[in-house]
Amino acid sequence: MSQLCVIGTGYVGLVTGACFADLGNQVVCMDVDPERISKLKQNIMPIYEPGLEQVVEQNVNAGRLSFTTDIKEAIRDAEFAFIAVGTPSGDEGEADLQYVRAAAESIADHVDHPIIIVNKSTVPVGTGDWVAEVVTKRRAGKALEFQVVSNPEFLREGSAVNDFMIPDRVILGSLEPKATSQVATLYQPLRCPILETDLRTAEMIKYASNAFLATRISYINEIANICEELGADVLVVAKGMGLDKRIGPAFLDAGLGWGGSCFPKDVKALDHMATMHGSQTKLLQAVMDINRNQRRRAVMSLRKQLGNLNDKLIGVLGLSFKPNTDDIRDAAALEIIHLLEVEGARVKAYDPQAMEACRKILKKTTLCKDPYEVAEDVDALVLATEWNEFKQLDFKRIKSLMKQPIILDGRNLWDARQMKSLGFIYSGIGRGNLK
Numbered sequence: 001m002s003q004l005c006v007i008g009t010g011y012v013g014l015v016t017g018a019c020f021a022d023l024g025n026q027v028v029c030m031d032v033d034p035e036r037i038s039k040l041k042q043n044i045m046p047i048y049e050p051g052l053e054q055v056v057e058q059n060v061n062a063g064r065l066s067f068t069t070d071i072k073e074a075i076r077d078a079e080f081a082f083i084a085v086g087t088p089s090g091d092e093g094e095a096d097l098q099y100v101r102a103a104a105e106s107i108a109d110h111v112d113h114p115i116i117i118v119n120k121s122t123v124p125v126g127t128g129d130w131v132a133e134v135v136t137k138r139r140a141g142k143a144l145e146f147q148v149v150s151n152p153e154f155l156r157e158g159s160a161v162n163d164f165m166i167p168d169r170v171i172l173g174s175l176e177p178k179a180t181s182q183v184a185t186l187y188q189p190l191r192c193p194i195l196e197t198d199l200r201t202a203e204m205i206k207y208a209s210n211a212f213l214a215t216r217i218s219y220i221n222e223i224a225n226i227c228e229e230l231g232a233d234v235l236v237v238a239k240g241m242g243l244d245k246r247i248g249p250a251f252l253d254a255g256l257g258w259g260g261s262c263f264p265k266d267v268k269a270l271d272h273m274a275t276m277h278g279s280q281t282k283l284l285q286a287v288m289d290i291n292r293n294q295r296r297r298a299v300m301s302l303r304k305q306l307g308n309l310n311d312k313l314i315g316v317l318g319l320s321f322k323p324n325t326d327d328i329r330d331a332a333a334l335e336i337i338h339l340l341e342v343e344g345a346r347v348k349a350y351d352p353q354a355m356e357a358c359r360k361i362l363k364k365t366t367l368c369k370d371p372y373e374v375a376e377d378v379d380a381l382v383l384a385t386e387w388n389e390f391k392q393l394d395f396k397r398i399k400s401l402m403k404q405p406i407i408l409d410g411r412n413l414w415d416a417r418q419m420k421s422l423g424f425i426y427s428g429i430g431r432g433n434l435k
């Protein structure tokens with residue numbers, strides 16, 4: 001059993017804290033957001049993440065997990081301080097490290113015993129060294145025995161608890177092998193491969209992995225666009241490719257592209273750090289361009305079908321950046337809605353979990369209570385996020401409600417032949433065979 005403090009209780013921090021508590025450790029989760037902490041103290045989850053509430057509740061009841069806004073209290077007995085704060089994009093695409101700096105300084109201000117600082121936030125290569133400098137400078141000569149270990153996180157929103165508990169691998173980077181092995185001990189119960197390396201390599205593994213996954217999606221989207229022109233079906237192309245063991249099937253889903261809190265900012269940040277150090281990033285540039293175009297192509301396709309978008313009523317199903325999360329950061333749906341509204345369209349939308357988050361930012365959009373209310377009177381319906389609950393709608397009812405039976409299935413969720421047989425003017429992504 002170890003004593004942990006986790007700074008930042010968002011998607012990563014809360015899952016990390018709850019799961020480490022579940023493994024038998026004593027964990028205090030700290031956040032600067034009082035509303036978040038107050039909710040957590042009442043066992044109200046500040047985010048939607050399947051299975052998380054139960055793990056939190058069990059471990060709070062067992063006395064292993066607690067929440068505070070007070071860093072002093074959080075760090076008092078901690079052997080490990082995990083930093084899991086946000087690293088959003090700055091103006092130039094760089095990772096904004098202001099929250100990491102604040103977290104590091106708060107550790108420096110309040111710790112009075114040896115500690116291992118474990119960085120879980122996704123941070124540019126070199127940040128581990130920088131965190132050590134920030135702490136040392138902040139101590140202003142007051143001695144502190146500490147080490148910094150990079151431990152990038154690979155969990156996915158929507159399956160975060162499972163991903164944490166059954167990871168493909170754990171990456172640990174430090175210049176102090178003793179500190180690395182101490183952090184490794186925390187993960188030993190998971191019985192997964194643990195790769196120990198230096199700080200900078202660990203930091204790079206995270207960016208290289210996310211950029212590679214984004215590349216796969218942009219690649220299949222480029223192939224999808226070619227399929228559309230040449231009369232091939234990208235679904236079968238992806239299946240055929242994925243059966244090759246060297247390629248594998250994951251992340252070959254053509255659609256409206258990648259979004260969310262990680263891929264967009266991480267690809268940008270990798271591009272930024274590369275170009276700032278003299279490396280060319282032609283591939284990363286193309287990966288980002290393809291992704292941006294994918295959203296625009298959806299709007300173009302609707303414009304083409306409807307003549308123009310002015311005063312047309314468009315329905316959008318799904319607002320979160322992917323299913324099983326309420327996270328709307330850089331969601332394709334939001335950009336598509338914006339582009340439609342800029343061209344004078346009126347938009348109605350629904351999402352199973354992201355309505356609360358959207359209410360604050362979608363001022364012009366009509367937010368509906370279910371997919372059927374969305375379908376009422378619309379000139380076209382766009383499927384933007386492939387939630388399970390959209391898989392088997394009452395399509396006869398949907399069609400009877402729509403003004404025009406135009407469907408753009410942005411995630412290739414529905415059976416094209418069935419939709420056509422029901423009388424929809426159906427298009428998916430990369431389904432050139434349907435033309």
Ligand SMILES: NC(=O)c1ccc[n+]([C@@H]2O[C@H](COP(=O)([O-])OP(=O)(O)OC[C@H]3O[C@@H](n4cnc5c(N)ncnc54)[C@H](O)[C@@H]3O)[C@@H](O)[C@H]2O)c1
Nearest residue numbers: 008010011012031032033085086087099102103121122153
């Ligand atoms: N969300 C993901 O799926 C995911 C996956 C892997 C890695 N990551 C990385 O993990 C990091 C955190 O991401 P997230 O999605 O959990 O972020 P988030 O925005 O959900 O949560 C960050 C939390 O940190 C808190 N915070 C900010 N400054 C603080 C401070 N000084 N002290 C204490 N708390 C502070 C915020 O109030 C917020 O609650 C990012 O670097 C991200 O790139 C995220």
